[in-house]
Amino acid sequence: MSSSNPSTLVIDRNTVGGLSAALFILLIAYYASTRLLHASTTRKLRILFIWHLFDSLIHFLFEGPFLYNCFFTYTSISHTSDYPHPASLTSPGVYFLGIKDRLYGNQYGSSPTARLWQEYAKADKRWGGADLTVISLELLTVFGGGPLAAYICELVRRRDNGGKLWFWASVLATGELYGGFMTFAPEWLTGSPNLDTSNFMYLWVYLVFFNTLWVWFPLWTLYESYQNIGSAFAVADSSKQTRSKKKN
Numbered sequence: 361m362s363s364s365n366p367s368t369l370v371i372d373r374n375t376v377g378g379l380s381a382a383l384f385i386l387l388i389a390y391y392a393s394t395r396l397l398h399a400s401t402t403r404k405l406r407i408l409f410i411w412h413l414f415d416s417l418i419h420f421l422f423e424g425p426f427l428y429n430c431f432f433t434y435t436s437i438s439h440t441s442d443y444p445h446p447a448s449l450t451s452p453g454v455y456f457l458g459i460k461d462r463l464y465g466n467q468y469g470s471s472p473t474a475r476l477w478q479e480y481a482k483a484d485k486r487w488g489g490a491d492l493t494v495i496s497l498e499l500l501t502v503f504g505g506g507p508l509a510a511y512i513c514e515l516v517r518r519r520d521n522g523g524k525l526w527f528w529a530s531v532l533a534t535g536e537l538y539g540g541f542m543t544f545a546p547e548w549l550t551g552s553p554n555l556d557t558s559n560f561m562y563l564w565v566y567l568v569f570f571n572t573l574w575v576w577f578p579l580w581t582l583y584e585s586y587q588n589i590g591s592a593f594a595v596a597d598s599s600k601q602t603r604s605k606k607k608n
Contacts, residue, residue, distance in 0.1 A: 369559045374479040381476065382570070385421065389413040396517050404584065408529065409516040411577045412509040415536075419506030425473035426466060427498050430490050433469040434462040456490040465489035483562035484547075485554045493546055497539050505539075508532050523592055530585035533578035540574050 389410045397409060438461070456464050466477035467488035481488030509532060515525040547555055557563040 369561050374475045378476045378479045385417045386414050398519060405516050409513050412512045416506050416509035419502050423498050424502050426477055427502055429466040429469045429474050430464055430495050434464040435468045437461055437463055480566055483556050483566035497542055501539060505532060505535060526585040526588045529581050533581040536574050536578040540571060
């Protein structure tokens with residue numbers, strides 16, 4: 361990982377604000393579970409609800425503005441043929457949105473969400489600019505993953521805990537795992553030039569802790585989905601065999 365030039369950790373308003381915002385969203389998800397779920401809802405389903413509501417809110421409130429800034433926040437540049445444009449590192453002559461004299465991304469904004477991503481970009485600088493892989497994945501995440509996570513919460517709230525819930529939960533979990541792999545695989549294959557792992561905060565909090573949340577919970581969701589779908593098929597097979605014996 362890229363850490364040849366150790367960075368100085370500065371805990372400022374952006375650091376505290378970003379971490380506090382993530383914690384606040386988690387608290388909202390927990391509080392919503394106490395108000396919206398039936399008293400008989402099992403602990404497993406409560407955890408499923410809290411995780412997916414947290415997931416949905418992160419996609420909408422954090423990653424939605426990230427995309428907005430990628431498309432609408434920019435700085436103008438004097439274009440030259442050899443200018444190192446972020447979106448043309450591997451494809452010379454390719455420019456984000458086809459515009460040669462602009463650099464897009466959160467690092468050029470001043471809104472609270474832009475500052476939040478400027479803080480995270482200290483650990484992974486791709487999130488400060490217009491990285492094509494990241495933007496492509498976030499389009500799917502915000503417009504697909506966010507609504508689907510909210511729908512899963514609604515299924516839990518309605519106590520619709522059958523095959524529909526576990527099917528869509530497994531679909532989303534698979535997508536989250538794939539998205540995480542595709543986010544970091546380009547870095548691993550190139551020596552992680554955009555990652556700063558030189559201090560505890562950037563490596564273990566920003567990169568490891570926050571990103572592996574979208575590994576462990578999807579893996580757990582897939583396990584529970586497998587158990588529930590498998591049990592449903594077992595019950596269906598048992599019922600089919602019983603009916604077959606009665607006919608005989």
